[in-house]
Amino acid sequence: MKITVLGCLGAYPYEGQGTSSYLLESDGFHLLLDAGSTTLVNLEQHLDPLTLDGVILSHYHHDHIADLGVLQYYRQLYPSLTPVPVLPIYGHTEDAVHFSALDLDGVSQGIPYFEAEELKVGPFRITFMKTIHPVPCYAMRFVEEKTGKVLVYTGDSGYLESFVAFADKADVFLADTYLFEGNERHHAHFTSKEAGELAKAADVKKLVLTHLPQHGSLDMLREQAEQAADYQMPVTVASKNLVLEI
Numbered sequence: 001m002k003i004t005v006l007g008c009l010g011a012y013p014y015e016g017q018g019t020s021s022y023l024l025e026s027d028g029f030h031l032l033l034d035a036g037s038t039t040l041v042n043l044e045q046h047l048d049p050l051t052l053d054g055v056i057l058s059h060y061h062h063d064h065i066a067d068l069g070v071l072q073y074y075r076q077l078y079p080s081l082t083p084v085p086v087l088p089i090y091g092h093t094e095d096a097v098h099f100s101a102l103d104l105d106g107v108s109q110g111i112p113y114f115e116a117e118e119l120k121v122g123p124f125r126i127t128f129m130k131t132i133h134p135v136p137c138y139a140m141r142f143v144e145e146k147t148g149k150v151l152v153y154t155g156d157s158g159y160l161e162s163f164v165a166f167a168d169k170a171d172v173f174l175a176d177t178y179l180f181e182g183n184e185r186h187h188a189h190f191t192s193k194e195a196g197e198l199a200k201a202a203d204v205k206k207l208v209l210t211h212l213p214q215h216g217s218l219d220m221l222r223e224q225a226e227q228a229a230d231y232q233m234p235v236t237v238a239s240k241n242l243v244l245e246i
């Protein structure tokens with residue numbers, strides 16, 4: 001499985017950096033995980049957007065869906081010589097207005113996922129866990145069927161003990177770390193300390209900090225997470241175009 005970071009800031013783009021968006025690839029299948037601002041122009045550097053096979057959304061906050069509409073327009077209006085397949089966009093149904101916007105006639109179709117049901121998308125098996133967040137949001141555990149490799153993406157979440165089981169022994173734990181140590185038990189996001197503690201408790205192989213703050217030292221954010229994880233695994237701060245192969 002190949003994971004390419006397209007955008008990794010929380011809340012709003014800043015100084016040329018976009019918000020939450022990742023491209024997952026396995027066996028020639030390309031799945032976009034969240035679609036924050038700058039997704040489309042960054043995606044173009046890696047993949048013809050017409051060949052994207054699917055999109056999956058953790059929740060409908062703007063910093064995770066800002067580029068979804070323009071991705072739909074791209075596939076609707078690009079002068080392609082061959083028909084562009086209808087794009088499946090997987091999302092939860094707890095927000096009817098946003099879920100219905102996933103449909104665009106002949107261009108994209110919303111497909112619901114549910115916490116209790118495993119979803120099969122291309123080469124991935126995906127399970128879900130509702131997070132602590134002001135709006136319904138789901139963490140996702142991706143298992144690459146061919147290899148058994150695991151990516152766990154927290155979506156956006158405040159501290160939640162059940163991540164210890166949900167992220168158990170993940171090869172990559174891609175964790176919302178919008179806050180520095182000292183802000184624990186926030187209602188919407190992990191702190192660096194919490195990301196490190198959960199990574200250690202879940203015995204993950206690699207921790208990647210994402211949904212990053214615009215201000216403050218990212219080296220400090222990483223050091224706080226490393227310390228909280230007792231230096232048990234490598235800790236990386238996400239950055240645009242970072243590629244992880246697992």
Ligand code: ZN
Nearest residue numbers: 059061133156
């Ligand atoms: Zn959010």
